[in-house]
Amino acid sequence: MIRPFGTLATLAAGALVLATAACGSTAGDGTSSGSSTSSSSGTSASGTSAALSGQITVFAAASLKKTFTAIGAEFEKAHPGTTVTFNFAGSSDLVSQIQQGAPADVFASADAKNMAKATTASLTAGQPVNFASNTLEIAVPPGNPAKITSLADLAKPGIKVVVCAPAVPCGSAAATVERAAKVDVKPVSEEQSVTDVLGKVASGEADAGLVYVTDVKGAGDKVKGIEFAESSSAVNTYPIAALKRSTNGSLAQAFVQAVTGQAGQGILAAAGFAKP
Template identity: 60%
Template sequence: MRRRPALAATAVAAALLLGGCSAGASDNDSKPATSAAPQTLTVFAATSLTASFDTLGKAFEKANPGVTVRFDYDGTSTLVTQLSQGAPADVLASADEKNMQTALAQKLIAGNPIDFASNVLEIATAPGNPHHLAGWADLARPGIRVDVCADGVPCGNATAAVEKATGVSLKPISEEQNVGDVLAKVESGDADAGVVYVTDVKGAGAKVTGVAFPEARSAVNTYPIAQTANAANAALAKKFIAFVTGAPGQKVLAAAGFGAPPT
């Protein structure tokens, strides 16, 4: 009989323990562990932004768990055409204002674009500058195989502006739909020189030699970014745009050689 109180106490202790576990389980059940729902952000961006936006995309994903940023890079005029044909995208980053205005006129953009960077042209030639190019006029020398962007493409429009400002017209071996293809022609040796951006020359490193020319300042390209009208995730698009136009984006772009947007 003397053991009964001990047994009773044990039973009470067990009941309290079980009750505590039950209460704890209830508290945990009321606050389940959550993880961010997977989301994909599609960004249409000018080819000249490739390296910078790849870096920014990774940083944005790290800051926003569950988000995947998918980039489509091409000449801005091509990207605007794709949007007009119904291609899905959340953000458009243009290499000039002219093509962004076209997108606005076609109601492909929601809200007002924000300028986030600027860029200028530079001549890219083989390492060591074997043809001794000193400036824009040298691109018109007999025997120099020069490659440029096509009219309508931002780098092509800038090239045409320099031609007009200098009175020196080029006779290119071909005209490309994006600046990356111009750079590739120079790197492969298919062209002696190419008219690209300062950022392209810097990004290519030892693969090319850059030749700056003062007339490039007559055709500074301003880069605007905007949410598209058919954005599947408007809130995430706005967040990415803020990331690009804010301190994180500006730091990466400056390191790549881009200038600040006009004020």
């Protein structure tokens, strides 16, 4: 079972119970593991909501680790007998795994591009729903030893910068802001997830890294964040969808509704995510 993640996990816990209590509809070709009397709409013959049970695996962008862990913990509390397991990684890696048949019930991407790969391959059960957005921020080690103050500083000789690989949403966003600002950053490494970038900055292996606002906030005093105006040229929108191959479609759809509902949105907002 997943344990709550600090204060994020407790935020609007009561509201999450209300927001997800009625979630019982099937998603796509998935099947419900609830009562045998439940219909395709997730209700029993008497018209009451069918109980949710069983487990699902959620493939989610690395930048969602803290918030989704919190939402998952509260979801399990709201629905005793359910288990939510997560696979956090770069969105491009996740969609490749799904395309190759990896068992997953829900996919949450850090951009529309990688979600489109799933929808084009008819892997999603219905249309994805946008649930959050995020922008880039410069992360530097505590004390900012390289004295970084702007995006242009990242292009200075001798500055060790780490970014995400171009195929990863945070890497694509980095390339967009560089073009908009006419800044040519030459990174010392390109990572497969935003958390890897953050880790190298926090450890002092890099002078700076381009990560999301939410990653800087979540890292606490491990890094310092530097805002830059050009970040507005690349706002990443996050979509989520239940998957057709889900073995528990009702539970998968209920989790999607928990993320997009009031309590899930409250947890995301507390972490620094903006509305989609």
